[in-house]
Amino acid sequence: MHRYDVVIIGAGLSGIIAAQKLKQSNYRVLLLEKGPRVGGRLATKKYSKGKADYGAQFFTVRSDELNQEVQGWLAKGWVKQWFGENYPRYTSIDGMQEFSRRLAVNLPLFLSRNVSYINDQGSHFLLGDEEGKVYESERVICTMPAPQTLSLLANSSLCIEQSAQGALRMLTxxxxxxxxxxxxxxxxxxxxxxxxxxxxxxxxxxxxxxxxxxxxxxxxxxxxxxxxxxxxxxxxxxxxxxxxxxxxxxxxxxxxxxxxxxxxxxxxADTHPHPFLQLDKEARIFAAGDAFLRADDQTGRTRFESAFLSGYDIASHLRN
CATH class of the missing domain: 3.90.660.10 (Polyamine Oxidase; Chain A, domain 2)
Structure with a gap:
């Protein structure tokens, strides 16, 4: 069985960005997504001659980290400024789902893999999905919504800090x-x-x-x-x-x-005042996602940028 440095559960924006940054540092990383596509709420419905975004419609930029990425996306022709002269709103040139696919195109990824348990083996974790497949990893990042993370933890053999569980329950x-x-x-x-x-x-x-x-x-x-x-x-x-x-x-x-x-x-409805949450004493399993905000975030709400920064910051933390 191949052992990964980090397995990331959930291929929404946070998971994709975390995987990107870790892969750039030569981490052996794997993304597991329970659905048939990447992107989460970066979602687009296709019609015979058209398409429509039905999740995130656009995103704004406040941080230097996201701004640097956006300049690269603009140069590649992946995104455009949609409206807002003084405060730009950016969107994908051909649907937000296609944009998320471009972000994830070179990442190690399995779709339709619904992780049902995580068991701690001491030196590593074993993750099992509903199809019976098992994955071995030294660290795990859960990027799905907090209620889904709590459900997975309840079905797992892990020693999770009570304070961490309480923090997850606060996220409704x-x-x-x-x-x-x-x-x-x-x-x-x-x-x-x-x-x-x-x-x-x-x-x-x-x-x-x-x-x-x-x-x-x-x-x-x-x-x-x-x-x-x-x-x-x-x-x-x-x-x-x-x-x-x-x-x-x-x-x-x-x-x-x-x-x-x-x-x-x-x-x-609530947010966590840090871009990720350490779930165990040994700092081997974490929760991240758009509800995990930097302490200096002035908006106090979930959005594209908070998802991006959460993935960016948990990857930076593990690399350091």
């Missing part, structure tokens, strides 16, 4: 409903395709992906707020309620198709 998450609506004609919309001002209560943002520049068809993403999503969780007529809420902005007489996407862990 809010869901978000996203509606994807395909139209047969252009929609009256701002030139850049983005609306998040003066919307009705419960509607967070609306995005026209044709005007955004990633779709040849008119496909619109409608994001509901966390409060609205919680209050309507489990209802059968979510898309109908979303259409009623946005009928003054969108001409549903031109509707071709519709689809509902649900993010159960869209955003953490």
């Amino acid at each position: 998450y809010e869901p978000t409903y996203v509606g994807l609506f395909q139209f047969d004609r252009p929609i009256v919309f701002p030139k850049n395709g983005h609306m998040n001002k003066k919307l009705l209560s419960g509607v967070e943002r609306i995005v026209d992906h044709q005007k955004k520049g990633i779709s040849s068809e008119v496909i619109v993403s409608v994001y509901m707020t966390a409060d609205w999503s919680v209050n309507h969780d489990g209802e059968k007529d979510i898309l109908e309620l979303m259409r009623e809420k946005t009928a003054s902005y969108l001409d549903f007489h031109a509707l071709v198709s519709q689809q509902l996407e649900t993010w159960r862990y869209a955003q953490s």
Whole structure:
């Protein structure tokens, strides 16, 4: 059995960035992702002649570390400035999922591998997935949402610090409903395709992906707020309620198709005041992700940049 220096569970942005930085330092690293694709909430739905982002729509930059990476992504033509002259909003040139695929293209990675336990063997860990495959590693980084990390730890043979478990339990998450609506004609919309001002209560943002520049068809993403999503969780007529809420902005007489996407862990209601969390006394297993913020983070919320910095900082910590 091949032994890795670090196995990272979860191939969202934090996991991808951590794997990148560790691989650059010649660490034997492996990414394990339970889903069929990388990127997490960097997600894009493909249509016959178009596509639509339904997770993160854009990202902003406050840190020097992310800014340096963004300049490289711009030079490669992977991202573009979408809108915001004084405070740029960047997005992928062809969908956020394709951007995450580019970031992960040269990384050691297994998809559809749902890790079900981690057992401590003293000098190393054994990780087993639902298919019966076993992986051996000296260190482990868990980058999935805290409730999923806690569930995995509960099913594992590990000595986890009580304070670390308490910190993970503090991270509660809010869901978000996203509606994807395909139209047969252009929609009256701002030139850049983005609306998040003066919307009705419960509607967070609306995005026209044709005007955004990633779709040849008119496909619109409608994001509901966390409060609205919680209050309507489990209802059968979510898309109908979303259409009623946005009928003054969108001409549903031109509707071709519709689809509902649900993010159960869209955003953490709380955050951890450090970019990663050490789970054991020996500093061999860690938790990271977008809910783990640097102490000087002024936003106090989960976002693309917090996910990036969490992955960046845990890799730096292990390298040092």
